Amino acid sequence: MEALGMVSLCFGWFILGSLWSVSAGFRSGAITDASLLGIVGFELVIGPIALLVLRSRGYAVADLLPSPSWIGCGVGALLYIACVLAIWIALAPFASSAPQPIDQLMATARPSLAVVFLLSVVNGLYEEVFLLGYLMKGFRHRGASFALGLSLLVRVLYHLYQGPHGALSIAVAGLVFGVFYLRTGWLWPVVFAHMLADTLPFL
Secondary structure, eight states, X not given: OHHHHXXXXXXXXXXHHHHHXXXXXXXXXXXXXXXXXXXXXXXXXHHHHHHHHHHHTTOOHHHXXXXXXXXXXXXXXXXXXXXXXXHHHHHGGGTTSOOOHHHHHHHHOOOOHHHHHHHXXXXXXXXXXXXXXXXXXXXXXGOHHHHHHHHHHHHHHTTGGGHHHHHXXXXXXXXXXXXXXXXXXXXXXXXXXXXXXHHGGGO
């Protein structure tokens, strides 16, 4: 029940929005400074609340957070490259498919780089701390496959608005991130790779 509550708190709004978009034929708002700052604001409010809740339940908050390092940044860059290659392989059979919702969103996106960078930092930390540092790590005792599958399910659910190809890309990236974290327990490279994934498409 605790995990369900935390997932609802941290990702429930995003999941509901994503499911609404799918039910409405993948209608989504444009990617603008305002929309991205809305996400940043939400995560800056909910993130500390979620950490306080976990602390009150006996979690060592410091153990949930990543420890930044230059070496970790380098490993994160390699992890990002691995994700890009894995996604390219996964999407290769569908190269001739019709344009996807995520393609249409990106084609009209006009956010400023400063806002994109801010989003990448906040969102990268937020998602990976609660998906991997809390959820996956917390369910590791149920088996690696269960923990990985649960984190992937949540991750994909709030990205369904991106369409089939976008959801598949997210699933592949989540798989790469999750396997790396399961094998190493090192969160910062995953966070840094996520930051790159949020930033580079807008450059």
